[in-house]
Amino acid sequence: MTEFALSSQLAFTIVAVFGLAWIAFGWWLGRANKSHEDYALAGRNVGFAFAAATAMATWVTSNTTLVAPQLTYQFGVWGMIGYSFAALGLILFAPLAKRIKELLPHGYTSGDFIRLRYGRAAWYVFIVISTVYAFGWLVSLGMAGGILLQALSGLEYHIGMSAILLICVFYTLFGGLRAVIATDFIQALIIIVGVVLVAYLLMDKVGLESIHQNLSNDHPQLLDLLFPAAMMFLFNNIFFGLGEIFHSNVWWSRALAFKKRVAFKAFFLGGLLWLPIPIVTGFIALAAPQLGIFPPSPDMVGPTVAASVLGEVGAVIVFIVVFSALASSLDSLLAATADLLTRDVYHKLLKPQAGDAQLLKVNRYTVLLLGVLTWLLCLPQLSSLGALLNFTGAFVASTIFPILLGLYQRRLTGRYACAAMVLGTAIGLTGYFVIGFYVAALLSAAVSGAVCGVGVLRNRQPFDWQRLSEQEPSA
Numbered sequence: 001m002t003e004f005a006l007s008s009q010l011a012f013t014i015v016a017v018f019g020l021a022w023i024a025f026g027w028w029l030g031r032a033n034k035s036h037e038d039y040a041l042a043g044r045n046v047g048f049a050f051a052a053a054t055a056m057a058t059w060v061t062s063n064t065t066l067v068a069p070q071l072t073y074q075f076g077v078w079g080m081i082g083y084s085f086a087a088l089g090l091i092l093f094a095p096l097a098k099r100i101k102e103l104l105p106h107g108y109t110s111g112d113f114i115r116l117r118y119g120r121a122a123w124y125v126f127i128v129i130s131t132v133y134a135f136g137w138l139v140s141l142g143m144a145g146g147i148l149l150q151a152l153s154g155l156e157y158h159i160g161m162s163a164i165l166l167i168c169v170f171y172t173l174f175g176g177l178r179a180v181i182a183t184d185f186i187q188a189l190i191i192i193v194g195v196v197l198v199a200y201l202l203m204d205k206v207g208l209e210s211i212h213q214n215l216s217n218d219h220p221q222l223l224d225l226l227f228p229a230a231m232m233f234l235f236n237n238i239f240f241g242l243g244e245i246f247h248s249n250v251w252w253s254r255a256l257a258f259k260k261r262v263a264f265k266a267f268f269l270g271g272l273l274w275l276p277i278p279i280v281t282g283f284i285a286l287a288a289p290q291l292g293i294f295p296p297s298p299d300m301v302g303p304t305v306a307a308s309v310l311g312e313v314g315a316v317i318v319f320i321v322v323f324s325a326l327a328s329s330l331d332s333l334l335a336a337t338a339d340l341l342t343r344d345v346y347h348k349l350l351k352p353q354a355g356d357a358q359l360l361k362v363n364r365y366t367v368l369l370l371g372v373l374t375w376l377l378c379l380p381q382l383s384s385l386g387a388l389l390n391f392t393g394a395f396v397a398s399t400i401f402p403i404l405l406g407l408y409q410r411r412l413t414g415r416y417a418c419a420a421m422v423l424g425t426a427i428g429l430t431g432y433f434v435i436g437f438y439v440a441a442l443l444s445a446a447v448s449g450a451v452c453g454v455g456v457l458r459n460r461q462p463f464d465w466q467r468l469s470e471q472e473p474s475a
Helices: 008-030 038-043 049-057 061-074 077-084 087-103 111-120 120-153 156-203 208-218 228-247 249-257 265-274 278-286 298-350 356-378 385-408 416-435 437-458
Strands: none
Touching: 008 120, 008 156, 038 156, 038 249, 038 298, 038 356, 049 077, 049 087, 049 156, 049 249, 049 265, 049 298, 049 437, 061 077, 061 278, 061 298, 077 228, 077 278, 087 111, 087 228, 087 265, 087 385, 111 120, 111 249, 111 298, 111 385, 111 416, 120 156, 120 278, 120 298, 120 356, 120 416, 156 249, 156 278, 156 298, 156 356, 228 385, 249 265, 249 298, 265 278, 298 356, 298 437, 385 416, 385 437, 416 437
């Protein structure tokens, strides 16, 4: 019979206490929301401390706490180093966030930019890409909640998955982005303190030299810096991370919600704070072979090793850290995706005459609908988290150059931007299925960049930046 680090009762108690606290906090914060702009963008008045914390905490996802150990377990040193390079996404988005704030003073979503900059055809493609990515990430986060509870306490997968979704849906529903950012601030502190504590306890009990010796003798490929698949993963992950952040309304909504002159500093600091976290969480997995831990699913390796080495106290710390990381990303994604669907699909396509009160109502209903759909998609526990997340890499990497050039280069037209996203996604998906998940984003970005390059060279009519600032806020 399998021994678990936490009793089912203790694990469920932790979930219940945190859940009730976050929901009550979200309801309390939501009382300040008087308009759709308050709900969707926190009144466009978020200060530096909260801005930096929400940037870091949102990017500490199931990727960082569960998939980084999984890929370290599979690819070795490059697994954790490769994941740490995803910090480049936040750091390089810092100047873009400043530019976004300048060009779209009344914008609500990343979709607003694509529609105004490139026209409707590119906008439709972008909405499809954003929706596919959002559901891929939402499902991975819901699955991670179930995997976490199952690995540490033996509670059935569907209980943990349902709990994390229920909690995040309700406090996001009540409080909007204001509640998301405030809870992110607290969750960021929990994550930083918890990760440092777990790493210290693990090194103290197992020892860095002991782990290195075991790997050198029995698993040298995990220390091989010339491991071909791992090196390919490194570069693929860089473009995957850039695509995730550059295109996603999760980050655009923050850029538009932060105070003027805050966006650049907040994203830059958030990236620096995030940088060491996947290295620390990935390091945990390197102890697995020495401890004789071979989990049934590689995405369980992180919490399983930590709980095995650190006992019940360590398992509680790991549980709270990972739970906070999942919540800080899931709430952000629910809010940002609901904003995108409300603004771009409902308001701009279906009901242009909708007023502020109606948009606020629809936005809340959309948060609830997204939660229900995500729960249904999580029921079958589709695949490993790494495979699921990297499938979306083919989609998002195709948007890197259309976004980047669209913000700084006047000569890229909507026709080429649309073609770049479609062809990049198609080639990336082909690579995913024919070669492996570790090339999908790399191929997608390369093809998309080439198409955009041709578009810039062929066009002689520059775009007028004033067309972006003409967009008025919702009445």
